[in-house]
Amino acid sequence: MSLRILRKMVNYKSAFVLAPMVRIGDLPTRLLSLRYGADLVWGPEIIDKKLLVCERVENKKLGTVDFITQSNNDDAVSNLVFRTFPALETNKLIFQMGTADADLAVQAAKTVIKDVSGIDINAGCPKHFSIHSGMGAALLSTPDLLVDILTRLVNEVGKPNEKPISVKIRIFDDKDKTLELVSRLLDTGIANLTVHCRTKTMRNREKPIRDFVPDIRDMCRAKNVTFIINGDVKDYKEYAELQNVYGEDVGCMVASAAELNPSCFRKEGPLPWMQVCRDYADVCEQFETYKSVAKYCMSRLIPKGNKSKSARVRLSAAKSLEEIVTLFRDELNDEGELVQEDSEKGTEKRIDKASEKDTEKDTEKARSTLNTKRPAHVLESASTSMEKRVKA
Ligand SMILES: Cc1cc2nc3c(=O)[nH]c(=O)nc-3n(C[C@H](O)[C@H](O)[C@H](O)COP(=O)(O)O)c2cc1C
Numbered sequence: 362m363s364l365r366i367l368r369k370m371v372n373y374k375s376a377f378v379l380a381p382m383v384r385i386g387d388l389p390t391r392l393l394s395l396r397y398g399a400d401l402v403w404g405p406e407i408i409d410k411k412l413l414v415c416e417r418v419e420n421k422k423l424g425t426v427d428f429i430t431q432s433n434n435d436d437a438v439s440n441l442v443f444r445t446f447p448a449l450e451t452n453k454l455i456f457q458m459g460t461a462d463a464d465l466a467v468q469a470a471k472t473v474i475k476d477v478s479g480i481d482i483n484a485g486c487p488k489h490f491s492i493h494s495g496m497g498a499a500l501l502s503t504p505d506l507l508v509d510i511l512t513r514l515v516n517e518v519g520k521p522n523e524k525p526i527s528v529k530i531r532i533f534d535d536k537d538k539t540l541e542l543v544s545r546l547l548d549t550g551i552a553n554l555t556v557h558c559r560t561k562t563m564r565n566r567e568k569p570i571r572d573f574v575p576d577i578r579d580m581c582r583a584k585n586v587t588f589i590i591n592g593d594v595k596d597y598k599e600y601a602e603l604q605n606v607y608g609e610d611v612g613c614m615v616a617s618a619a620e621l622n623p624s625c626f627r628k629e630g631p632l633p634w635m636q637v638c639r640d641y642a643d644v645c646e647q648f649e650t651y652k653s654v655a656k657y658c659m660s661r662l663i664p665k666g667n668k669s670k671s672a673r674v675r676l677s678a679a680k681s682l683e684e685i686v687t688l689f690r691d692e693l694n695d696e697g698e699l700v701q702e703d704s705e706k707g708t709e710k711r712i713d714k715a716s717e718k719d720t721e722k723d724t725e726k727a728r729s730t731l732n733t734k735r736p737a738h739v740l741e742s743a744s745t746s747m748e749k750r751v752k753a
Contacts, residue, residue: 370452371478371525373553373587375609376400377600377626380591380616381457381483385658388444389644390623398626401453406483406491407443409460409469415442423648424448426476445476457481461495461506463513470518479525480518482510487561498531498561508545515550525552531561536573543577547584554581555614558592565617569593574607589614596625620661635697638662642689645682652682672697
């Protein structure tokens with residue numbers, strides 16, 4: 362199977378894409394990013410071993426394909442590790458895997474390959490949940506292993522299923538060392554290389570280093586592998602500017618800016634945060650997103666400041682997904698202010714106090730789900746009744 366045919370199904374070339382983001386990159390953010398103009402979306406990193414204990418379930422009610430693991434927590438019926446909505450994600454969804462073992466990577470990739478458009482290996486994330494046991498950015502220090510994982514994925518999963526395999530890396534301080542790694546990766550048969558233009562010790566607030574981009578781009582062109590730049594790309598305007606500088610075939614990947622406002626993909630410019638929150642709440646309602654996931658992701662969409670305080674406080678205090686949806690649909694105006702201010706003076710204060718506790722609880726929950734021993738995402742309890750169905 363030639364790379365040209367694989368690329369017909371997933372077009373990485375020139376693509377403006379949503380980055381892999383643990384928790385944030387669940388279905389609602391991905392669907393909104395696509396709606397706002399993203400060409401492709403990466404799912405959050407999921408560890409090979411986690412995927413291998415999942416059961417694949419076709420959720421007829423929602424039109425989704427779910428990968429579920431049985432809970433070891435008495436409160437939850439089951440745990441949703443990964444959910445895709447094929448009606449909108451076919452040919453658009455790249456599944457990102459955390460691995461440090463070629464056998465496990467191949468086995469795990471085989472369980473999900475029919476439901477996703479491609480598999481990406483995380484060789485860039487420096488966070489503990491990723492680098493423990495040699496995964497993520499730790500793979501940059503074990504290039505033989507990384508090359509083995511990619512080559513086996515290409516030959517044993519990519520080619521037989523006619524799906525592309527890709528990898529996301531960071532740069533080294535040293536240019537030659539970076540280019541040497543790139544050269545080895547390009548020989549594995551991957552279809553796309555994404556480079557986060559920061560070293561593994563650099564934080565996201567630091568300016569990316571794009572000095573090696575022209576060389577990497579030329580090497581990718583020579584091997585007919587597409588190339589996506591990541592690091593501090595904020596919106597469509599910057600994507601277009603970067604293409605002007607580095608070439609129209611180069612793509613761009615956005616993480617932080619999309620976490621704060623997924624409408625950054627819009628050619629016409631980002632939408633106001635209230636509209637994005639309403640769209641987000643609608644999608645959460647359609648897909649029965651677990652309350653704590655909706656709360657966590659939506660809390661990132663609300664800007665700091667006095668004007669948005671009511672939205673922040675009320676979101677934090679919401680006890681159910683229905684309350685979140687009603688808040689954004691009916692109780693806040695387009696500026697995010699309460700339509701009806703509470704006449705009773707102490708109400709806001711009480712909500713403030715309650716929401717502080719709630720936020721602590723949700724943060725704790727978010728932390729625990731980031732622990733790879735536990736699920737990344739949990740199904741809403743079966744009692745949640747939702748009327749709205751999927752709008753294609
Ligand atoms: C909330 C969050 C979660 C992330 N999770 C992942 C992940 O699962 N896999 C990965 O390769 N990178 C992950 N990253 C890193 C991003 O994909 C991206 O490489 C990095 O944030 C730089 O892009 P930016 O400057 O646009 O934020 C995450 C970043 C953020 C902000």
